Structure formats: structure tokens, C-alpha cells
Amino acid sequence: MTPAMSDAERLLDVDDLRVSFRTEEGVVHAVDGVSFHVDRGEVLAIVGESGSGKTVTGMSLMGLNRSPNATFRGRATLKGRELLSASDAELRRVRGGEIAMIFQDPMTALNPVQRIGDQIVEQIRAHEPLSKAQALDRSVELMERVGVPRAAERLRSYPHEFSGGMRQRVMIAMALSCSPELLIADEPTTALDVTIQAQILRELDQLRRETQAGVILVTHDLGVVAEIADRIAVMYGGRIVEQGTLDELFYDPQHPYTWGLLGSITRVDRDRPGRLPAIAGLPPSLLAPPSGCHFRPRCPHEFDKCVQRPELEVRDPAQPDHCDRCWLAVEDKRRLRVVDGEIGLAAKQGKVVA
Amino acid sequence: MARFVVRRLLSMVLVLFAISILTFLIFQAIPNGDPAVRMAGRLATPEQIAQIRQSWGFDDPIWQQYLTTMGKIFSGDVVSYTQQLNVLDQIKQALPATLSLSIGAGIIWLFFGVLFGLISAIKAGRFTDRALTVLALVGVSTPVFLLGAVALYFLAFKLTIFPNGGYVPLTDDPVDWLYHLILPWCVLSVLFIGVYSRVLRSNVLDTMSEDYVRTARAKGISERRVMVRHVLRNSMIPIISLWSLDFAAVIGGGAILTESVFNLQGVGQYAADSIQQLDVPPVLVVVMLGAFAVVILSALTDVIFAFLDPRIRLTG
Numbered sequence: 001m002t003p004a005m006s007d008a009e010r011l012l013d014v015d016d017l018r019v020s021f022r023t024e025e026g027v028v029h030a031v032d033g034v035s036f037h038v039d040r041g042e043v044l045a046i047v048g049e050s051g052s053g054k055t056v057t058g059m060s061l062m063g064l065n066r067s068p069n070a071t072f073r074g075r076a077t078l079k080g081r082e083l084l085s086a087s088d089a090e091l092r093r094v095r096g097g098e099i100a101m102i103f104q105d106p107m108t109a110l111n112p113v114q115r116i117g118d119q120i121v122e123q124i125r126a127h128e129p130l131s132k133a134q135a136l137d138r139s140v141e142l143m144e145r146v147g148v149p150r151a152a153e154r155l156r157s158y159p160h161e162f163s164g165g166m167r168q169r170v171m172i173a174m175a176l177s178c179s180p181e182l183l184i185a186d187e188p189t190t191a192l193d194v195t196i197q198a199q200i201l202r203e204l205d206q207l208r209r210e211t212q213a214g215v216i217l218v219t220h221d222l223g224v225v226a227e228i229a230d231r232i233a234v235m236y237g238g239r240i241v242e243q244g245t246l247d248e249l250f251y252d253p254q255h256p257y258t259w260g261l262l263g264s265i266t267r268v269d270r271d272r273p274g275r276l277p278a279i280a281g282l283p284p285s286l287l288a289p290p291s292g293c294h295f296r297p298r299c300p301h302e303f304d305k306c307v308q309r310p311e312l313e314v315r316d317p318a319q320p321d322h323c324d325r326c327w328l329a330v331e332d333k334r335r336l337r338v339v340d341g342e343i344g345l346a347a348k349q350g351k352v353v354a
Numbered sequence: 355m356a357r358f359v360v361r362r363l364l365s366m367v368l369v370l371f372a373i374s375i376l377t378f379l380i381f382q383a384i385p386n387g388d389p390a391v392r393m394a395g396r397l398a399t400p401e402q403i404a405q406i407r408q409s410w411g412f413d414d415p416i417w418q419q420y421l422t423t424m425g426k427i428f429s430g431d432v433v434s435y436t437q438q439l440n441v442l443d444q445i446k447q448a449l450p451a452t453l454s455l456s457i458g459a460g461i462i463w464l465f466f467g468v469l470f471g472l473i474s475a476i477k478a479g480r481f482t483d484r485a486l487t488v489l490a491l492v493g494v495s496t497p498v499f500l501l502g503a504v505a506l507y508f509l510a511f512k513l514t515i516f517p518n519g520g521y522v523p524l525t526d527d528p529v530d531w532l533y534h535l536i537l538p539w540c541v542l543s544v545l546f547i548g549v550y551s552r553v554l555r556s557n558v559l560d561t562m563s564e565d566y567v568r569t570a571r572a573k574g575i576s577e578r579r580v581m582v583r584h585v586l587r588n589s590m591i592p593i594i595s596l597w598s599l600d601f602a603a604v605i606g607g608g609a610i611l612t613e614s615v616f617n618l619q620g621v622g623q624y625a626a627d628s629i630q631q632l633d634v635p636p637v638l639v640v641v642m643l644g645a646f647a648v649v650i651l652s653a654l655t656d657v658i659f660a661f662l663d664p665r666i667r668l669t670g
Contacts, residue, residue: 064571088577096574103572108565111584113591113663122583123573158664174573 011079011214012038012061012182018073019053019060028286030056032238033074035312038182038214043205045217045225047261048235051283054218057235058184060084061216062099063091078182097127100175104187106167110159117155120174127178142173146203165196172203179211186218201227222265226250231321234258237284237294240312244322252334254315254324256345257295259337263344280348293325300348301328301336358656366649373645374638378420381634388412389435392632410435427639436631441639445621451521452620454531455538455613456604463543464597467550472586474551475558486551493548502541502615509537519617542612546600550593557589564588591662595655602651606644 019031031053038044046054059065061076061083076083078098086094103109111119120142121135130138136155143151146169159167168188175183185204189197205228208215217229225232225246232249234242234257242255253259260279281298290296292307299306310325326333337343381387390407391398407413411422426432432441470486477483510518516537522530561567562585570584571577606621613622621640628636660666 062572064568092574092576094574095572101572103565103569105565109569111566111570111588112665113588114583122570122575126573126575160665171569174569 009039010037011040011042012076012216014057014061014074014076016074017057017060017076017084018071019056019065020071021067022069022071023287026287029238029289030286031060032289034235034238034240035074036233036240036243038216040181040214041208041212042231043208043215043217043229045219045229045232046235047219047222047225047232049220049283051286052235053238053286054220054235055186058101058186058216058218061182061184062095062101063088064095064101093127096123096175096180097178098180099182099184100178100180102168102171102175102183102185102188105191106164106171107191109171110167112159114158115155116157116159116162116170120155120170120177123174124177138177139173142177143170146170146173146176146207147199148173164192165200168192168196168200169203172200172207176207176211180213182214182216183208184216184218187220188217189224190219190221197224198227204228222261234261237289238286239294239325241295241326242322242324243312244319244324248319248322252319252322253337253343254322254330254333255295255326256299256301256328256333256337258324259339259343260345263339263342277344279345293327298348300346301332303327362649362653362656366646366653369645369649370642374424374642375420377638377641378423378634379416381632381637382416384632387632389632389634393435423635423638427635427642432635432639434628434636435633436628441636444624444636445639445643448619448621448624450523451618452605452607452609452613452622454521454524454535455542455609455618455620456601458535459539459542459546459604459609460597460601462539463546463550464593466543467547468554468590468593470547470551471554472558472581474555475562476581478555478559483555490548490551493544494552496544498541498545498611499615501544502538502612505537505541506615519615521618521620538612538616538618541615542604542609550596553596554589554593557592558585561585561589587662591659594658594662595652598651598655598658599648602647603644606647607640608644 014037015035017031017034018029021028021030034053034057036044036046046057048054056065060072061078063083063086066072072084074084078094083091083094110116117136117139120139121132124130124135124138125132128135139155140151143154148154148166148169154162159170162170168191172188183204188204189200192200201224204215204217207213215228217225219225229246231245232243233240234249234255236257242249242253242258244254249258250262253262257279260277263277264279279298284290284294284297292309293299293302296302296306305327308327310327312323312325314320314323315326316322316330328336336346339346390403390410390412393406393410394403411419414422423432427441430440430442433439434441434444470490474483474486474490506518510516517534520534522534524531567580567584570580575583607625608622609620610622610626612618613620614626617623621643625637625640628640656666
């Protein structure tokens with residue numbers, strides 16, 4: 001977004017990424033023209049509900065969802081190297097080496113019949129010519145770094161002997177084992193207890209400061225985002241509908257969907273509402289998405305222009321990093337988003353067709 | 355571990371007891387099953403029959419007959435009704451043929467079942483997969499006696515590539531032993547290969563969609579390593595238990611049809627002949643032997659399981 005940003009700091013550039021899958025019901029356009037970038041040491045949060053395309057976006061960067069039925073268009077470059085068209089051999093070097101991934105459910109993401117140590121060693125030795133003993137030594141360091149007590153001993157354990165939080169630490173240790181430059185964390189705390197969530201997030205935050213790795217944090221949880229993200233991209237129906245810095249998104253949200261998301265989180269610093277507001281209607285079908293704005297069928301502020309596809313553009317020249325896909329005028333947005341004195345989405349008149 | 359062994363031994367005794375009673379009673383219920391009549395021959399007088407009945411104890415109450423027979427089995431001098439030969443000696447003679455058949459076939463069907471299942475899963479939905487699926491279904495639904503007879507007719511009788519049945523002990527002539535066993539091995543394996551390849555195919559496909567396989571791919575290891583170390587290893591665990599039970603059944607005389615078609619003179623064929631003559635003692639011993647093999651091998655399987663899958667504990 002800022003042209004002044006030097007290339008040395010720019011890590012990942014994604015330009016107009018489109019991912020579709022052929023299924024028995026038709027072609028699913030899971031990601032529909034997504035562009036973003038990640039710099040060194042920066043945390044970009046991709047926020048959205050299930051089916052918004054956020055996980056597919058992350059998986060596509062590593063080629064983990066390649067299949068005969070999947071089509072990838074657009075460009076995704078890591079330090080200038082194209083990822084989408086990379087050969088399997090090139091991808092193998094990238095996977096676990098330059099880009100590492102932390103998955104949502106640590107209870108199922110580790111092989112149940114292999115020792116933890118063997119699983120970490122396997123990744124290290126896939127990328128570096130180390131002996132098993134050397135790789136084990138590194139594993140001990142990694143486990144200590146992410147806060148696993150008695151690390152050397154625990155490497156001989158199996159995944160079922162660990163708690164959820166400890167397993168996620170193992171996953172993080174594994175992801176960090178080859179000093180990746182980009183870390184994709186796909187809902188890393190969703191499956192964990194709230195207290196453990198905070199610890200894991202602090203761990204991640206500290207690690208990206210130490211290693212200067214770029215982080216893509218994929219989540220549906222704005223609370224997690226507020227904790228460590230520098231910038232946020234909000235996804236809806238396969239598109240980024242709003243993108244900006246943490247402050248811009250939280251204090252000056254421009255897209256009605258973002259208002260809805262912000263309006264539906266509980267806040268400990270406010271009175272508890274009787275019932276949490278929810279956005280009426282359902283996410284769009286990615287088989288046959290609505291024309292124009294994807295949020296149109298659920299949006300109370302829909303007007304005639306919304307049948308045209310809005311581009312992701314800067315709408316307020318005062319905020320050059322802040323862009324969104326909404327046809328409403330900026331001053332109208334700032335007025336319409338206030339519901340009962342808070343940011344939120346008003347109720348839609350009439351029946352919601354979604 | 356000790357607790358596991360004790361519980362398994364106890365359950366083995368129970369299984370053998372139940373199986374023996376059931377087998378014994380079945381023969382009491384079969385019409386025309388009176389052994390004295392059969393032993394006396396066609397032209398016997400009622401007096402002769404009565405004498406046989408008395409000397410063999412067929413007049414005794416059923417429970418006493420059962421106890422006597424079991425006593426003879428465990429003291430080793432149980433004799434068949436028709437040929438009046440020692441049953442345990444007969445089985446000892448038949449055992450090498452049955453072991454040769456079952457061990458060889460067991461290896462063949464495990465190997466090809468896994469191989470075809472894996473290929474099928476990797477090529478899921480494509481031509482190779484469909485072709486293997488059809489073959490597996492044909493294999494599963496072709497009866498062994500038909501397949502064996504057809505194989506014998508064409509390969510042994512018409513083309514004379516293979517011998518026309520029979521068994522040659524390994525110690526007599528290893529090459530001839532192999533030569534005589536190739537057809538029976540293949541015929542017995544066909545059914546199991548069909549079943550195993552289908553089971554493994556679905557296990558592999560299930561495992562491939564597991565999160566930890568995605569993790570393995572995300573590590574940047576080769577696809578081959580992902581398949582062998584992560585997918586295959588986890589998919590094989592159910593196959594192992596299937597295999598050990600089938601293998602135990604074949605050792606315990608379960609390959610009755612294959613042994614008979616190829617005239618291997620094994621335990622299964624001995625059982626088949628004895629059943630035809632309603633000869634209780636051999637059938638009883640063979641059935642108990644089979645049950646014994648199944649129980650022992652399933653206990654062994656549990657031990658192997660505990661090694662393969664650290665989440666499993668041996669509790670019996």
C-alpha cells in the first residue's frame with residue numbers, strides 16, 4: 001500500500017488471488033480476487049466467518065490444497081518468487097522451510113503414533129543436512145523456547161500424553177524449527193481454553209519480534225486480532241471487504257460487514273447486552289454468489305448501486321492504507337454505523353434473502 | 355502385562371469350553387448320527403450294534419460322553435470312530451501341509467491386498483482404481499471351489515503347467531513343495547486380496563484427509579514419505595487385526611475348500627472328510643484347534659497393536 005516500503009521488508013505479495021474448486025454441485029469460487037501483502041515482523045490478521053475463504057487463502061500459499069479439481073489464478077510471490085505456479089519440488093523447499101503453518105486443532109494435527117521428537121526431527125531433516133542427534137538437540141531448544149517444561153524428556157512422549165495447549169506449543173516449535181520467514185497461523189487458539197489462548201498469543205507475538213518473521217493470522221475472533229495484529233483484512237464471501245491498520249478497523253470501520261462483526265463481540269468494558277447482536281441471514285453461497293457486493297443481501301444499507309461490484313479502494317484520502325469494498329459515501333458510513341451509540345449493524349428492514 | 359496374560363488365558367479356556375460343547379451337541383442333534391450304527395457296518399445285527407454302543411460308551415448320558423471324549427483328547431489318546439486312528443497323530447501329519455498353505459497364502463494376500471489397496475487409494479476415482487475395484491469384487495464373489503476347479507482344469511489338466519493337486523513335504527523336495535503350492539496359495543489368496551484391498555483403500559482415503567497428514571505435507575517432506583510414514587502406517591493398524599484372525603482361521607483348518615480341491619491332505623481336508631462321516635472326535639479336535647489359534651493370535655495382535663499405536667494399553 002505504501003510505495004515507500006522498501007523491497008527488503010516486503011515478504012509476501014498476493015495479487016488478485018482466485019481459487020475455485022470443481023465439485024459435484026458446480027464450481028465453488030472460494031477465493032475471489034484477494035490482494036494483500038505481508039512485511040517482515042508484521043502480523044496481518046485475516047478475519048472472517050467460516051466459508052469466507054480465509055483458510056483457503058492460507059493453504060493456497062503453501063499449495064496444500066492443490067488437487068486436480070482446484071484452479072489457482074493470480075499471483076503470490078514470496079520475496080519475488082512465485083508460489084502458485086511453483087513445481088512440487090520447489091514447493092517442498094518452501095513448505096516448512098520458508099513458510100510454516102500452525103493449524104487450528106492441535107489435538108488432531110500431530111501424528112498419534114509417532115513420538116513428538118520424531119515429528120519435529122522429521123521436519124528439520126527435510127530442510128537441513130543435520131544428523132538425527134543434532135536435530136534432536138535443536139528440537140530441545142525449540143521446545144524450551146516455546147515454554148514446554150522438561151523438553152528433552154517430553155520429546156519421547158506421544159501426542160496423546162500432552163494437553164491441548166502443550167500440543168499447540170509443539171506445533172509452534174515445529175513450525176519454527178527451520179526459521180521460516182512467514183508463519184501462517186490458521187485459528188491457532190480456537191481449540192484452546194481462554195487462559196491458554198492468551199499464553200499462546202503472547203508466545204507468537206514474542207517470537208515474531210525475535211525472529212522478525214511475518215505472520216498471517218487467520219481467525220474469526222476479533223479479540224485475538226486486537227491482541228497482536230498490526231493490520232487486518234476482513235474477508236467475506238471469498239473477497240477482502242475491508243483492509244487497514246488495527247486502529248483504523250476498530251475505530252473507523254468502513255464496511256457494514258465489519259460493523260456487524262464489531263457489534264457482535266462481547267466487551268468487558270461495557271454493560272452486558274441482554275442478547276448479543278448477530279448479523280441476520282447467512283453467508284453467500286460460493287456456488288452462485290450474489291452479483292455486485294456479496295454482502296448486499298444481508299446489508300440494511302443496500303441501495304441501487306450495490307448490484308455493481310465494488311472494488312477494494314481507498315475511500316478516505318486521509319487514510320491511504322485503509323481501503324474497503326462499499327459504495328456508501330464515507331460520511332454516510334460514519335453516520336450509519338452508529339447504533340445505540342456504539343458501532344454496529346442496524347437491523348435490515350423486511351425479509352433477509354440470503 | 356501379567357493381568358493381560360491371565361485374562362486372556364481365562365477367556366481362552368472359556369472359549370474352548372463353549373466351542374467344544376457346541377460342537378459336541380450339534381452332532382447329537384444330527385439325524386442318522388448314531389455312531390454305533392455306522393461303525394457296525396451295513397449288515398450288522400442289532401446285537402452287534404448294542405455291543406459297540408456299550409463298549410464305546412454311547413449308552414452313557416451325554417454329559418458323561420462329553421467328559422470321556424474331552425478326557426481322551428487331553429490325554430492324547432482320542433481315536434476316530436470310522437478309522438479308529440489316533441486323531442492327534444492324524445492332525446500332526448496333516449499340519450505341515452496346512453501350515454505351508456496358510457503361511458504362504460497369508461504372506462501373498464497381505465502383500466497384494468496392501469499393494470492393490472494402496473494403488474487404488476492413490477488413483478481413487480481414476481481408471482486404475484475402477485479396474486482394481488471390479489477385480490476385487492470378482493475375487494470376493496468367486497467361490498473358492500469354482501476358482502480352484504477352473505484353475506486346476508486349465509492350468510494343471512489342459513496346459514499341464516502345474517501339478518494336479520497333492521502335497522509334497524518341504525523336507526522331501528523344496529522345489530516340488532513350492533511347485534505344488536503355488537496354485538493353492540493363489541486360489542486361497544484371491545478372496546482375501548479382494549477384501550483387504552477394499553478395506554485398505556478406504557482406510558488410506560480416510561487417513562489422507564486427517565489433519566496430521568496435512569501437517570506432514572506442510573513440513574516439506576516428500577509425498578512418498580508422507581504416504582509411507584504417515585498414511586500407510588496408520589492405515590495398516592486395522593488390516594493387521596483382520597489379517598491375524600483370517601490367518602488363524604486358515605491355520606485352524608479353515609481352508610477346507612482349498613485343501614479339498616487341491617487334495618493337500620491338510621487339517622481342513624481331514625475335518626471335511628470327518629464331517630462327511632459324522633465322525634465326532636476329529637471334528638471336535640479340529641474345531642478346538644481352530645478356536646485355539648484364533649484366541650492366541652488375537653492376543654498376539656493386541657500386543658502388536660500396543661506397539662503400533664501408543665494410545666492402546668493392554669488391559670485384556
